[in-house]
Amino acid sequence: MIRDGIYYGVGFGLATVVVAFWLDTLIALPLLLMGAFCMYFFRDPERKVPEGSVAVSPADGKVVHVCDLGGGACRVSVFLNIFDVHVNRMPVSGIVTSMEYRPGSFRMAHLEDASTQNEQNSVTIRAEDCHVTVKQIAGLIARRIVCNKNVGDVVSKGERFGLIKFGSRVDICFGPEWELAVAVGDKVLGGSSIMARRATTNLVK
Numbered sequence: 001m002i003r004d005g006i007y008y009g010v011g012f013g014l015a016t017v018v019v020a021f022w023l024d025t026l027i028a029l030p031l032l033l034m035g036a037f038c039m040y041f042f043r044d045p046e047r048k049v050p051e052g053s054v055a056v057s058p059a060d061g062k063v064v065h066v067c068d069l070g071g072g073a074c075r076v077s078v079f080l081n082i083f084d085v086h087v088n089r090m091p092v093s094g095i096v097t098s099m100e101y102r103p104g105s106f107r108m109a110h111l112e113d114a115s116t117q118n119e120q121n122s123v124t125i126r127a128e129d130c131h132v133t134v135k136q137i138a139g140l141i142a143r144r145i146v147c148n149k150n151v152g153d154v155v156s157k158g159e160r161f162g163l164i165k166f167g168s169r170v171d172i173c174f175g176p177e178w179e180l181a182v183a184v185g186d187k188v189l190g191g192s193s194i195m196a197r198r199a200t201t202n203l204v205k
Contacts, residue, residue: 047191049158053198072176094127158191
């Protein structure tokens with residue numbers, strides 16, 4: 001479990017005790033349920049990361065958009081609802097070459113224009129001879145993007161690098177070096193579902 005889940009769970013638990021003691025048990029019940037939900041929301045299960053020249057999903061959720069960016073490049077958008085695991089994972093191994101945080105709106109994350117209009121944090125990884133960009137995008141009720149990596153960090157495929165609290169979306173941009181392995185409507189798991197395979201013999205381990 002992510003540390004935030006413990007903090008929220010303990011906070012709501014203490015509030016439940018205080019409200020139950022001073023007011024009424026039934027009034028305190030919603031607080032107890034909120035604490036339980038936070039413990040569930042911030043779960044962080046282990047995942048089996050596939051080996052070889054593949055890129056994995058950076059998040060749990062549903063593929064809602066596959067957009068052609070031209071020149072053989074594309075963008076895949078994964079929407080996370082509040083019941084998905086919200087831990088974000090690196091799609092490939094490599095070196096973080098750039099990070100860019102951009103404030104914005106908080107429109108519903110499954111909408112296409114959320115990719116350009118919503119608050120977001122972009123992380124670009126150089127993997128061998130290509131670059132892959134992961135974009136953490138806040139949603140309608142999400143208000144905090146967490147990223148614990150910095151430019152220059154060496155990262156591994158499937159490695160945890162952050163999360164978006166309470167509903168969100170993650171975009172991943174591939175260059176022409178990749179062949180997609182997912183389509184709109186597919187359900188994916190962060191760190192274990194294969195999103196794309198290298199179109200060349202170069203390996204991303």
